[in-house]
Amino acid sequence: MAEAGRTVAEAPATTAAPRSFELRHLGLFVALALLVAVGLVTRPAAFATADNLVSILSLAATIGVITVGATFVIIGGGIDLSVGAVMALASVWATTVATQEFGPVVMAICAILVGTGAGLVNGLLVAYGRLVPFIATLAMLVAARGLAQRMSDRRTQLVRPDNQAIVDLATTRVLGVPLLVYVFALVVVLGWILLNRTTFGRRTYAVGGNPEAARLAGIDVRRHTMLLYALSGLCCGIAAILIMARTTTGSSTHGDLYELDAIAAVIIGGTLLTGGRGTIVGSILGLLIFTIITNLFILNGLNTSDQLIAKGLIIVVAVLLQRRNLKERTP
């Protein structure tokens, strides 16, 4: 009888949830606009320059690629804490003397394979080993960092001059924008298509939103979960290429705390940590908000500690606002 009550209670629905792109992300756009306004007011000369814009995008590119992967994992009901460490490992592996012998293409492939491989291990542990995602990827975080230190002997490995093609990603500009920003844009577009236009994307929402329903509908939930972590790893591999380009090095210290930035961007973007809901666009907007804050603090010569405090506040405010939104829609 109680069940009957609850079901019928939800029957008199008023309006469907706003589904249009603009409405869903309105809050994020407003926040972004406010930050831009702050930039224009405080540092009118420095903020609105093409150079500064490019530097914001370059800064965002590496974490941005990782954020795309993290969005998939989180919509699928998981979490990947190992992203920063896996990226570091991929960058180290790709810059070892042995790998560098084979030239830039092999280095890139190496980074991608290492990233995907680490992600696959995460996926196997979570999906088939039934480890809690938090724990499995935490273990990977620690272990991948350790392996990266072993491989590099804790030394920063330079990209050799004859493999300059990697670094060209950061230095070559097309229409005034470095290539790595195009890579970032491409990953975002591909991620968006994968999430919104393919069975894989649809199943990601299903697996994260209601794994039991997905299983009983005939979806191989475990295989899908595994693939999600592999995808996240793949993104880390791509991010490793970008970080090698930007810093001209592979290092076990790359990507420290990237996992937190990526997760924060995803959350600010409106993706539920419980899974089943979220968007790529939201995550990217969330990330841009974060990056612009960093940029503003640097331009204004403010303390980096204050910057962390500001970021913390933004996460809390964003989530509180979203929860209010959610309540309004589902009375």
Next chain:
Amino acid sequence: MLVMRGIVKQFPGVRALDGVDLDVRAGEVHCLLGQNGAGKSTLIKVLAGAHRPDEGTIELNGVPAAPASPVDAIRLGIATIYQELDLVDGLTVADNIFLGHEHARLGFTDRRAANRAAGEVLARLGHPEIRPSTEVGRLPPAAKQIVSMARALSREARLIVMDEPSAALAHDEVANLFRIIRDLTARGVAVVYISHRMEEIREIGDRVTVLKDGRTIAVGLPARDTPTSEIVSLMTGRDVEYVFPPRASRPPGEEVLRVEDLSSPGAFAGVSFSVRAGEIVGLAGLVGSGRSEILEAVYGARRATGHVRVGGRPVRRAGLLQSVRRDGPLRALRRGGVVESVRLGMGLAPEERKAQALLLDQSVTANITLGGLSGFARLGWLDRARERAEATRLAEALDIRPRDPERPVKTLSGGNQQKAVLARWLLGGRRLLLLDEPTRGVDVGARAELYTVIRRLAEDGIGVLLVSSEVPEVLGLADRVLVLREGTVIHQGDARGLDEHRVLDMIMNGRAA
């Protein structure tokens, strides 16, 4: 001691309790009887303070007392032992018994005092062997029941409500339970006892109150002398009119499902039956009789041994375990075989619609196409126009309202949500549908519609295996009926040869007709 008068509890759209009276005397065992959905659970939740009644009065020992919260109920001396035990597995026996009223000084728990007191209570219950320092998660179900009982006792409860306490117990443990109940009542504690087993009610009960459709039908019947037939007729003969579509005119076609000797330890054993194309086969039985578990096993969502054939083909499952058994190798149906079941043309509408079937945030379209996504995709690329067109067609065929396939499914009524689940399985040539409680939480008007839809599916040549707690539903909708009791099939036959009374008799008394 306890007097409830005219209790009304309204949930939006449903009157769960519609004027219930209950009188319980000190020192008696008062049995509460009624079919599923009669309002028993709601009533005990009112007593436990979990629901507040909309109308009516409750008096305890002549003083008006309406428990406003579970804490309040405990303070009033009312303790409830739920069917699903509400114990914390990670805590010790003593911790569980005194949860909420710990032996403590200035916030520091006094473990030794708690263990001693817990030991005393357990000894009083005749179970000194349960050690107070054991973790509750390690105890067998029967012992957990005792711990639950000890908790009620330790709170000096004057009224203990027991919701099907014997369901998890073996025969000799039931005897011990009864000994404890007699000991309690001898000391003036009143017990409200809910059970479906007539023989228990005869043995332990003093008086019986019968509920039907949220109303009290009979008060204070003598538990020992009232004939079973009288009680059963009180429970049946409902006011709700069921409108069933006429049965199939054509004889059923070829066999789509054959189940042989299907067993799952602790759930059911030795179940054999078949379903033909165009036929609706109903499983009747109480909660816990193995109905839903059989569906899950057939669907490959639960471990079981035995043989399952779909459309004449044995169900092969990748990486199958060959279970080694003394009486020869048996096929072990593995959990996780669902993917293949779906490929073979099975579909399941599970019991918990929201928890097991729907993506509540997603649109009607996304929910309908979930089971057959690859049908709309080439190399993983979704043809969204075709997907939407097909979903719209099905939504119209099943008359899902409102007619907006982009609407989140959570904004639909229960009946329309269920139709969305059914529509999912109309994609891509299903031959066998497994329906678990298809009308749960669906209001009366929408039920008739669902019945028509289900019958029409059968007319289209799909085999349907139906589980329902409501006997009239099984009898009215199914062509053939299997009656289950405690994991075994006790009757199998044509639905037209049975009536509600006889089926209830079989379910409750275990007598095969």
